[in-house]
């Protein structure tokens with residue numbers, strides 16, 4: 240089996256949302272596919288009304304295939320300080336024509352204010368490793384792990400794009416979606432993430448600096464978060480860039496022409512065009528813009544978020560020895 244689903248960017252490519260059908264008859268919600276976490280959770284009929292501001296909710300009592308997972312609970316906190324928690328059902332989940340039965344669908348009984356404020360986001364679909372799924376007392380598998388036995392190939396791919404819809408495919412690699420060849424690199428999944436080491440980087444047309452960057456491929460993180468030494472080197476190339484403590488990040492005039500940022504993958508390189516690194520205006524005046532490359536200070540590793548991933552076609556290979564494949568496009 241295979242599946243293919245659109246990934247539509249929300250404001251300023253801050254996140255990408257995909258339609259997911261849950262239950263019988265289908266209840267279709269817009270979920271943020273997150274390769275940095277492993278819970279599939281949704282706004283639901285159990286979410287307090289005061290916490291639901293425009294989201295579409297999943298109602299298990301209206302699904303003939305829903306079953307309550309007795310005694311199961313979940314609770315997740317994300318690196319940006321947001322959080323959610325609740326109860327668990329199993330139900331049929333269909334993504335881009337790929338149907339999987341008895342998937343753990345985590346129903347939100349609490350969501351933090353950040354999620355309430357995101358009217359377009361109805362939940363997250365975790366695509367990291369099942370070892371960090373938060374359901375207790377019995378940890379649950381991700382949609383990908385549940386789908387794997389049925390897939391033509393144990394892979395999914397992310398083809399996110401700048402300011403327009405991209406795609407997630409399951410079970411196959413669309414060789415027409417990228418240029419040249421895929422370069423695969425080793426993954427350390429011991430902490431549950433798609434963690435890899437980039438052997439170097441370059442700013443603009445400069446030579447490759449062999450400072451390695453170890454981080455996770457995280458479709459659920461907006462920006463590229465790297466060591467402060469790399470951040471400093473990048474913004475040093477932009478005369479009007481400065482660190483704005485009130486924004487807790489580097490900003491520059493929105494009219495600035497930005498240098499590209501290249502990250503190495505094995506013996507290949509992915510070039511992030513400068514325009515991808517102008518994330519968004521920091522104020523309604525729109526004069527000052529927030530950089531798409533910021534520090535990974537305090538996390539413990541870097542995060543290759545959407546700013547980095549949308550410059551590539553990325554294969555998440557979930558075979559016996561997981562690996563990541565990157566190609567330019």
Ligand SMILES: O=C([C@@H]1CCCNC1)N1CCCCC1
Nearest residue numbers: 273275276317318319459460
């Ligand atoms: O919570 C997260 C991210 C948040 C954004 C969405 N993806 C998951 N983590 C990944 C980085 C280390 C801490 C945990």
